[in-house]
Amino acid sequence: MPQDHPHPVELLVCTSCRAGQPVTEGQPVPGAALHAALMAQEPMDGVKITAVECLSNCARGCTVALRGGPARWTYVYGNLSEATDAAMVHQGAAQYRDTADGLVPWRERPVHFRKNCIARIPPIPEVDHV
């Protein structure tokens, strides 16, 4: 179940990704197709799927990022297939959602996530004064 957390989890999907393939007129690019495949899955409580512009991982797309406010680690995953990976991404996103800090134990992560982590960013420290 989702933790009681002030920031919802976002699954950011780069919808401009061409994944190194030529663009076919009338066909969605792979990033847009991945977004559609993720949206076609059963909705997840506490995870918002958001289409975003380029995540600058063009050499290893398709790409998603998982984040959940400043208290969680942010993760970027690449080399995703729009044809076969939607269910796996949902599984990984649900695991991430169920943490307070974004850290899913390594062995529990989907194998694809273990092998295709592009980068991660630590939580943002609280600002004492603004």
Added chain:
Amino acid sequence: MPQDHPHPVELLVCTSCRAGQPVTEGQPVPGAALHAALMAQEPMDGVKITAVECLSNCARGCTVALRGGPARWTYVYGNLSEATDAAMVHQGAAQYRDTADGLVPWRERPVHFRKNCIARIPPIPEVDHV
């Protein structure tokens, strides 16, 4: 000059990076050496250099990330040399600091940043209710 911004800019430096090289006893790993080289430069107003654990860009290290609170894009840059890149990273960090949203015009970025952007993450939307 730094903008009046509620969140300071952080230059995160992965100090565990081995950059694919064997570890030499008594020598800092390349990530730690890069951190030391960055700290040895003239301090920058409004940019805090922070040593962090693995940023999970091990295949293309050394690695830094630039972020400045939830209103700015976060950028990850890789393939950095601890021997030669400290001044260039400082320049890129200062340019980033001088933006409100983290977006430095492409042509103004250091060439290395243009060619070695590993990933970027959009700003975090404000939460309406907690």
